[in-house]
Amino acid sequence: MIKLRNVSKYFKTEGHKKVILDRVNMEFLSGYSYGLLGVNGAGKSTTMRMIAGSALPNSGKIFKDLRVSWPLGFAGGFHPQMTGRENLAFVARAYGEDVRRVSDFVEDFAELGDYIFAPVRTYSSGMMARLAFGLSMAIEFDCYLVDEITAVGDARFQARCRTAFENRSKDSDIIMISHSMSTISAYCDKGIVLVDGHMLLFDKVTDAIETYYRLNR
Secondary structure, rough: OEEEEEEEEEEEOOOOOEEEEEEEEEEEEEOEEEEEEEOOOOHHHHHHHHHHHHHOOOOEEEEOOEEEEEEOOOOOOOOOOOOHHHHHHHHHHHHHHHHHHHHHHHHHHOOOHHHHOHHHOOOOOHHHHHHHHHHHHOOOOOOOEEEOOHHHOOOOHHHHHEEEEEEEOOOEEEEEEEOHHHHHHHOOOEEEEEEEEEEEEEEHHHHHHHHHHHHOO
C-alpha cells in the first residue's frame, strides 16, 4: 500500500504559487492498478516523482510498504561519466540485486552492443531509453510507475518492450499516467483525477476517464 498523508506540494515563482497537491490524503491499495489523470499542468508527473521518492513534498508524508519502481524508462538517474555497464552495476547493488544477472538481462534486452562499455554521455536519446527500459524490466517491483510509455526503437523492439511490460504487469500493480485513454483502460482498475490540488478517486476507471474528458473540454 502507498499512503499520502496530508501531503502538500507547490512551486513558487515571481508573484505566483503553483499548487500541485493541497493537504491530500490518499491510499493506493495493493492489488489494484490506478490511472492518474489530469489536464496538462495539473502536476501528474510531479506527483509520480514524489511517489517514487525522487521529489519531496513541501509538507506531509508518503508511506510505502512495498517495492516501488522509478518511473518506467526514466534515465535521469544515470551518471553520464560512467559506462552503461557501470550504471547497471550501481543500480543493481542499490536494489540488492545480482549484478551479473541484471547486466546480462539489460545487455541482451537493450541491444546496445559495445556501447554498453561507453560513457552514458555518449549515448543518443534512443540508446538511453533502451538502457533505461531494459533496467526497469530487469528488476522486479511490487508496483510499477509508468509516466507515458514512449515508443523506443523500431517496430520489433517496440513489440519486445510491450511484451516485457505486459509480463511484469501480470504480477505487479501499476500507477500510470497516459494521454491515451485506451491504454489507461487496458491496464488500470481504478482512476484518480488530479484537479486544483486535489485527488478525486474513482473505483471505476471509466468514471475517472469521463471526468477527465469533462475537465479537458
